Structures are given as structure tokens and as C-alpha cells.
Amino acid sequence: MSHFALTIxxxxxxxxxxxxxxxxxxxxxxxxxxxxxILGGQFSMILIISxxxxxxxxxxxxxxxxxxxxxxxxxxxTLKPGGEEHPDLQGxxxxxxxxxxxxxxxxxxxxxxxxxxxxxxxxxxxxxIGAKNAPVYVMMIEAxxxxxxxxxxxxxxxxxxxxELQVDISVRSxxxxxx
Amino acid sequence: MAAKEVLLYPNxxxxxxxTPIEDWDDSVATLLQDLVDTMVAAGHSVGVAxxxxxxxxxxxxxxxxxxxxxxxxxxxxxxxMVNPKIIEREGQTVVREGCMSVPDYTGNVTRAERIVVxxxxxxxxxxxxxxxxxxxxxxxxxxxxxxxxxxLDRVSSLKTDLFRRK
Numbered sequence: 001m002s003h004f005a006l007t008i009x010x011x012x013x014x015x016x017x018x019x020x021x022x023x024x025x026x027x028x029x030x031x032x033x034x035x036x037x038i039l040g041g042q043f044s045m046i047l048i049i050s051x052x053x054x055x056x057x058x059x060x061x062x063x064x065x066x067x068x069x070x071x072x073x074x075x076x077x078t079l080k081p082g083g084e085e086h087p088d089l090q091g092x093x094x095x096x097x098x099x100x101x102x103x104x105x106x107x108x109x110x111x112x113x114x115x116x117x118x119x120x121x122x123x124x125x126x127x128x129i130g131a132k133n134a135p136v137y138v139m140m141i142e143a144x145x146x147x148x149x150x151x152x153x154x155x156x157x158x159x160x161x162x163x164e165l166q167v168d169i170s171v172r173s174x175x176x177x178x179x
Numbered sequence: 180m181a182a183k184e185v186l187l188y189p190n191x192x193x194x195x196x197x198t199p200i201e202d203w204d205d206s207v208a209t210l211l212q213d214l215v216d217t218m219v220a221a222g223h224s225v226g227v228a229x230x231x232x233x234x235x236x237x238x239x240x241x242x243x244x245x246x247x248x249x250x251x252x253x254x255x256x257x258x259x260m261v262n263p264k265i266i267e268r269e270g271q272t273v274v275r276e277g278c279m280s281v282p283d284y285t286g287n288v289t290r291a292e293r294i295v296v297x298x299x300x301x302x303x304x305x306x307x308x309x310x311x312x313x314x315x316x317x318x319x320x321x322x323x324x325x326x327x328x329x330x331l332d333r334v335s336s337l338k339t340d341l342f343r344r345k
Contacts, residue, residue: 086283176277176285177248177313179226179320179330 002055003032003084005048008064010072012043019070020045023063027051032084048084089120091144094151095174096158100167102128102135109165110139113157120144137167142174182220183213183232185279188329193280197235197325199262203303207238211259211301214240224279225249226317228324231280237262239321243314252312260298263322266307267295274316276330286334290316 008020017036024031034047054060057078064074098110107126114121123142130136145154151173158169186192200207210229218227218240226241242257243249270292277285293311296318300306310318320330 174275175248176275177316177320178224178277178279179317 001050001052003048003050003079004057004060005046005077005079006064007047007075008045008067008072009042010067010070012038012041016043016072017045019067019072023067024049027054027060027063029054029060033086048079050084089122089144091146091149092151092173093122093142093144093175094154095172096139096141096143096154097170098139098141098158098167099136100165102130102137103165106137106165106167107139109161110141110158110169113161114141114143114154117149117157118146119149119154120146181213182216185217185221185227185231186233188281188331190280192230192233192235193324193329194327195230195235196327197230197237199237200299207261208301210234210236210238211240211261214238215257215259218242221279225313226321227279228321230324230327237325239263239318239325241314241317241321243317246313249313249317252314254312254314255308255310258298258308258318259301260296260318260321261300261303263296263298263318263325265291265294265296265319265322269293272316273335276316276320278320278330280324281329281331284331286330287336288320288330288333289335290319290333294318296322 010016021031029049029051032048032050034045036043036045038044051060057076061076064076067074096110098106100106111121121141121143124139126137126139128135129138145151151171154171158171162169213232214227214229217232218224221227223245225243225246226239228239229236238261240257240259243254244256268291271289272292273287273289275285276288292315293309294315295307295309297305297307323329323333
């Protein structure tokens with residue numbers, strides 16, 4: 001079974017999901033994982049899809065032509081075998097909230113700090129909020145702490161960035177309660 | 180008495196409304212022990228409800244004292260509950276929950292912060308206890324199982340609900 005990554009983005013309006021999934025359904029595609037959301041004024045869809053027989057990316061891509069005609073941008077990529085499998089990520093999950101007056105480099109500096117420490121970011125959202133003359137940048141990061149790293153360690157790493165970027169940063173464990 | 184296999188959704192038993200235990204025969208003690216054994220066998224999970232091991236009777240066990248989160252808070256240790264009923268709820272908290280019957284998925288669920296719950300213990304005595312924090316959440320989660328609810332029915336927000344208000 002071939003797996004593909006499908007990304008679709010376009011000005012938000014009612015009916016986008018219906019148009020996209022109608023095509024997928026008629027093709028006989030499965031939607032494995034997906035995440036769709038509004039970013040700015042754009043509705044953005046990211047899907048991992050599969051098809052039991054079809055492995056011709058070109059042919060599959062052609063089926064999405066009607067979407068392009070409706071003002072959506074479509075991007076399709078074939079995954080390498082195994083690329084559809086979710087990695088078994090072990091470790092404590094923590095949420096890092098970063099917010100403050102908008103300025104360049106907030107995302108980069110925080111991400112670099114985490115990357116250098118081999119902390120895996122599993123989810124990241126940013127949003128510009130606040131008044132036009134006093135924009136506030138908000139970033140929420142979910143990350144998995146590798147073995148031996150505690151939430152307190154992340155807090156320590158972030159402390160320096162707080163001063164450097166003049167933002168507020170808080171870190172907390174959000175490891176799910178397994179019941 | 181033994182650890183049982185934990186049923187996974189879509190097993191339909193997990194969506195059934197469980198019946199109160201009125202005939203207090205030996206099978207009740209067996210059921211409670213099976214629940215305890217299953218909980219311990221599952222790497223000491225913090226709770227198991229009867230339908231998770233295939234019994235549609237209103238019984239559950241909870242023990243948060245062995246878990247990292249639960250240890251930090253006051254708790255009642257092992258609780259064996261028959262016919263549990265929440266009689267008071269206070270406060271609201273959002274927690275990320277996972278469930279042995281729904282592997283590989285977690286979701287944010289709104290729960291009461293503190294509850295008063297009445298139940299019959301393993302000796303059939305009526306007990307009324309106040310629980311809070313992780314223990315209160317675990318009890319609410321397990322009682323949901325007795326009503327055929329999974330945490331999936333209670334998910335209150337996607338991960339990034341902070342951004343979804345506008």
C-alpha cells in the first residue's frame with residue numbers, strides 16, 4: 001500500500017473538507033492521520049493518505065485538479081515505505097508557553113535551544129494577538145523530553161531566553177493521565 | 180481470580196450501561212479481585228472498570244498511590260467501588276487523558292476538580308469519600324466506563340483550544 005502526504009491550503013470557506021474528501025472517497029483513498037485548521041484566513045489541510053493499489057503520484061495528483069480550479073493549492077508527496085508509521089516516542093510530554101511583545105526571532109531562538117538539547121517538538125502553534133499598536137506573540141510548544149531531562153531542566157534553559165527575548169515563558173508537564 | 184485481558188474499543192461492551200450490583204454473591208469479590216489484578220498487571224495502571232474486563236456490572240477499582248502524579252497528592256490508596264455514585268462536584272479542570280481501552284490516543288477532558296463519591300466497598304459497607312486532584316479524575320474516568328462513556332465522548336477541546344476562541 002502506497003502512502004502519500006497531501007497538503008491543501010486555500011482561502012477559508014464552507015465546503016473545502018467536503019470537496020477534498022469527496023475526491024479521496026471516489027478514488028478509494030484512506031485518510032490515515034490528518035490535521036486541519038485555519039491559519040490566518042487560510043484553511044489548511046495536512047493529510048497522510050493511502051491507496052491499496054494506486055501508486056502513481058502523477059495520476060493521483062491529476063485527480064485533485066478540480067480543487068486547484070476552486071482556488072485551493074494542492075501539494076502531494078509520496079512517502080517512503082514506513083514513513084506513515086508514527087514513531088514510538090517515549091518520555092514526559094511538556095508544554096512550553098512563550099508570549100510577549102512581538103519581535104523577530106522568538107520561534108527560532110526557542111526552537112534552537114530545544115533542538116540543541118535534542119528535545120523533540122511534536123506540536124507547535126503560534127499566533128499574533130493583541131492590539132494593532134501593541135501586538136503580542138503567543139507560541140505553544142509540545143515537546144517530548146528525552147530520558148534524563150526533567151521539566152525543571154527545560155525551565156532552566158528557558159530562563160536565559162526570557163531575559164534575552166523579553167518574553168514570558170512557562171513550562172509544565174502535560175503527560176497524559178493513563179487511566 | 181486473575182488478571183484479565185483489557186478490552187479495546189470497538190468492543191461493544193465498552194459502550195454499554197452497566198447494571199447495579201444487588202445480589203451480593205461470591206462473584207462480586209471475584210470481580211473486584213480480577214479488577215485489582217488486571218490493574219496491577221497493566222503496569223499498575225491507576226484504575227480499571229468492570230466493562231474493561233468484559234463485565235457489565237457497576238464495579239471499579241482505583242489506586243493512584245503508585246503513580247508518579249498520584250504520589251504527590253493525598254489519596255485513599257486502593258479503592259474498590261461497587262455501585263459508585265458522584266454526589267457532589269466542585270471546580271473544573273482540564274486534563275489530558277488516555278485510556279487502556281483506547282490505545283495511542285489522548286485528549287483534553289474537562290473534569291470536576293473535587294468530588295464526593297459514595298459507593299459500597301469490598302465488605303459491602305457504604306462509604307462516602309471526598310477525592311480531589313488525580314484521584315478525583317481517575318474516579319470520574321472509571322465511573323464513565325460504567326455508563327458506557329469513553330474519554331473520547333468527553334473531549335472538550337483540541338490541543339490548541341487557546342487559539343480556537345476567535
